[in-house]
Amino acid sequence: GxxxxxxxxxxxxxxxxxAVIKCTYxxxxxxxxxxxKQELGKRPQLIIDIRSNVGEKKDxxxxxxxxxxxxxxxxxxxxxxxxxxxxxxxxxxxxxxxxYIPTFGRGTSLIVHP
Amino acid sequence: xxxxxxxxxxxVKRTGEKVFLECVQDMDHxxxxxxxxxxxxxxxxxxFSYDVKMKEKGDIPEGYSVSxxxxxxxxxxxxxxxxxxxxxxxxxxxxxxxxxYTFGSGTRLTVV
Numbered sequence: 001g002x003x004x005x006x007x008x009x010x011x012x013x014x015x016x017x018x019a020v021i022k023c024t025y026x027x028x029x030x031x032x033x034x035x036x037k038q039e040l041g042k043r044p045q046l047i048i049d050i051r052s053n054v055g056e057k058k059d060x061x062x063x064x065x066x067x068x069x070x071x072x073x074x075x076x077x078x079x080x081x082x083x084x085x086x087x088x089x090x091x092x093x094x095x096x097x098x099x100y101i102p103t104f105g106r107g108t109s110l111i112v113h114p
Numbered sequence: 115x116x117x118x119x120x121x122x123x124x125x126v127k128r129t130g131e132k133v134f135l136e137c138v139q140d141m142d143h144x145x146x147x148x149x150x151x152x153x154x155x156x157x158x159x160x161x162f163s164y165d166v167k168m169k170e171k172g173d174i175p176e177g178y179s180v181s182x183x184x185x186x187x188x189x190x191x192x193x194x195x196x197x198x199x200x201x202x203x204x205x206x207x208x209x210x211x212x213x214x215y216t217f218g219s220g221t222r223l224t225v226v
Binding site for chain 2: 001006009032034036042043044045046049051089093100101102103104105106107
């Protein structure tokens with residue numbers, strides 16, 4: 001099955017700095033890569049996703065890049081703000097039976113210091 | 115806005131009890147999922163369903179079963195609760211492949 005490694009497990013930055021979270025996956029059949037943000041005590045929420053036919057996708061201060069050859073993808077957050085503090089999860093989706101079921105990374109706790 | 119509702123936010127049960135966790139979504143999504151979330155282990159898939167009365171095992175199905183009698187409802191059943199099932203349980207739904215999940219708020223289950 002798919003195996004997703006996520007690094008770092010904890011990331012501490014100053015407000016205004018950039019933050020980068022990296023994930024690697026093992027199954028070359030994976031072709032959908034979502035990212036979720038989970039604030040303390042709240043549900044995970046989808047913040048951005050990318051499909052394998054795209055190398056990069058941006059949405060305001062966040063971007064995701066994908067390198068299918070190397071089997072890794074990254075989340076980039078620019079101009080970080082305290083409200084970006086949360087746990088971020090990456091996922092990779094290979095096909096399982098009739099559906100693409102994502103395997104999640106273990107999460108990165110991002111702390112943005114004011 | 116898609117809404118996924120889990121019936122209980124906090125639950126305390128005794129070892130050996132049969133426990134039902136309910137999840138309802140209101141946007142006619144095909145796929146529904148149950149995950150457990152533990153510190154340092156991320157989100158682990160217990161069961162999923164891509165149609166009514168259909169179910170498939172995820173990565174950690176032991177000790178659990180599920181029921182999907184109606185499209186909007188997906189129930190997780192702990193046949194005989196044990197202390198190692200103390201965890202946060204998250205339900206999610208999605209309209210299909212290449213779509214992200216909408217998660218419920220979670221049920222924090224404590225088995226004593």
